[in-house]
Amino acid sequence: MNILKKVEDFSKRISGKIFANYSLKKSSWFGLGGSADIFFKPNTLNELVLFLKQFGHILPFKVIGAGSNILIRDGGFKGTIIKLGKNFSHISKLNDTTIVSGSIVVDKKLSEFAMNNSISGFEFLSCIPGTIGGAIRMNSGCYGYDISKSLVSIQAIDMKGVVRLINADQINYKYRGSDLPKDLIFLSATLKGKKVETKIIKKKIDNFVLKKKQSQPSQIKTCGSTFRNPINKTKKKSWQLIKEAGCEKMIVGGAYISEKHANFFVNDGSATSNDVEDLINIVKEKVLAATGIKLDLELEVIGNQI
Ligand SMILES: Cc1cc2nc3c(=O)[nH]c(=O)nc-3n(C[C@H](O)[C@H](O)[C@H](O)COP(=O)(O)OP(=O)(O)OC[C@H]3O[C@@H](n4cnc5c(N)ncnc54)[C@H](O)[C@@H]3O)c2cc1C
Structure with a gap:
């Protein structure tokens, strides 16, 4: 049985979406790129685990977030593009200063959630148009802040479908990168800020956003x-x-x-x-x-x- 047929059979067993020969133009902020052989949007962790166990070792794959840092070539992607679906967009407070966020949550949303809960340290994320997964991979940041400074731990899955918890002190972060293995898919992150009055956080966000508008x-x-x-x-x-x-x-x-x-x-x-x-x-x-x-x-x- 060829791979596409196997993928088609798999798609009948899940609520997430799988497309063959899927145009990636709308998957990047450049609005450019050819098609992916397969585009997989799992709704749940279970679907992702099943997919990786069956196809993770056969098909080259690339996970994307908002596509705000990738240029997709005109010839498309030979393999599977994975974009995490709705069960990866949860966001909640673990305690007064700690947030747990799914990796497909957009940075601005996390920044606003933190502000509304009087948690400071995430104001800079209001200026970055990606997702938390992308920010963890890129160690995204601006104005002296980056995501590594507030990271407590990451939940990730490898190509064999095994879920792991990685503490921040196990990761060597650097400017716009880290030594996190390239084949890990980040599922969620625990992030810690500090307690500050909402109106002070709002002022900081407004300043950052204005600064960005003026310079970019x-x-x-x-x-x-x-x-x-x-x-x-x-x-x-x-x-x-x-x-x-x-x-x-x-x-x-x-x-x-x-x-x-x-x-x-x-x-x-x-x-x-x-x-x-x-x-x-x-x-x-x-x-x-x-x-x-x-x-x-x-x-x-x-x-x-x-
Ligand atoms: C207008 C504009 C302004 C920007 N300003 C800034 C800025 O101030 N500071 C800054 O740092 N960046 C900035 N960026 C770049 C970009 O927004 C960041 O790099 C962002 O964090 C990328 O997130 P994304 O979700 O779009 O990732 P994508 O572009 O989709 O992917 C980027 C990388 O992250 C990986 N990735 C994404 N999700 C996951 C996941 N769940 N698990 C594992 N890997 C994953 C991808 O495989 C890829 O390697 C800007 C971009 C634009 C368009």
Whole structure:
């Protein structure tokens, strides 16, 4: 029996959704990308366990959250894209300062939940358009905060369908990353803040959101910062290096660099993923030639080129 037939049989036994040859365009903030061989949206942990036990070792897979940090190539993804469904969107208070959140909860929602419960430490999440799962993988953050600073533990599942609890002190977090194994799917996180009056938290959120609005573009097809800020003697940020290399007005097909923030690359609505990737590579080369600094990608490129 071929794999697709087996997957079709499996789909009859679950309440979640499985699609074959599924367009990924709406799964990334760039609005780009080909199709996934299989797109799986499990509603429950049990469905995810069953799927991984049956197919985890056969099919390459990639889990996605809100898709605000991934560029999906035009040739699509050969394998399974997993996007967790509704049972992974729970959020609750464990005690006065601790929150338990499903990994598909969007960052802004967690920030608001924390504010409404007078828990501080999550204000920065109001500025990040991803999910808690994506934030854990990327160690997302801004304005001096990142998710690792409030993490207590993660519940995750591996490719064999085994669920594990990982305490924060077992993880080596770094700027926009960690040593967490690439094949883990995060299910939920326990996060700890501190007790602060709601109105003070609200003020902090409003300040962060305003700061973001003033410095970064919105309502566009982008994945935010394209490159990590490099560690270099001059302490220059990626957007400064891109400008210094004379790239800020660069265009490839329908991909261009935001006028408001030179590290934000944008799809004007007509771009292909290839345009964005070509723009990335040209900028990287020019920055290296002009400054001697090698930029590393912050966003992740997945899938196959056409
Ligand atoms: C306008 C804009 C502004 C942004 N500003 C910031 C910012 O200030 N700071 C910042 O850090 N980032 C920023 N980003 C980038 C992005 O929002 C973050 O990286 C975010 O945390 C990604 O979350 P996501 O759910 O969209 O993840 P995705 O883009 O879907 O995936 C990103 C990575 O996380 C992994 N992943 C997602 N969910 C899970 C899971 N459940 N289990 C295991 N792995 C998982 C994916 O496999 C992938 O490797 C910005 C993006 C945009 C578009």
